[in-house]
Amino acid sequence: MKLASVQDVKVLVQAVLGETDLTLGEIVALSNGSIIELRRLAGEPVDVVAAGEVIAKGEVVVIDENFGIRLTKMLKTAAGGAS
Secondary structure (H helix, E strand, O other): OOHHHHOOOOOOEEEEOOOOOOOHHHHHOOOOOOOOOOOOOOOOOEEEEEOOEEEEEEEEEEEOOEEEEEEEEEOOOOOOOOO
16 A cells, blocks of 8 residues: 555544543542643653554644644654654
8 A cells, every 4th residue: 555545544643741540539529620630740742642652742832822732753754663
């Protein structure tokens, strides 16, 4: 299969700021103003995930009133190997 034949396939891309484990009771107790502490330090790069795989690291930026991610390190190339 040629790469050109799959270039138009849409893949969900996510920016992951961090993660944590919560019990169902903790989730039910969440309300407006609740803070969820993540296992990631402030200022650390965020993970850019596509199809369940971390493909890059980046930093959060604000453009006008929208959030974006400036890629700082690519971890996977189009061929699937590390760059």
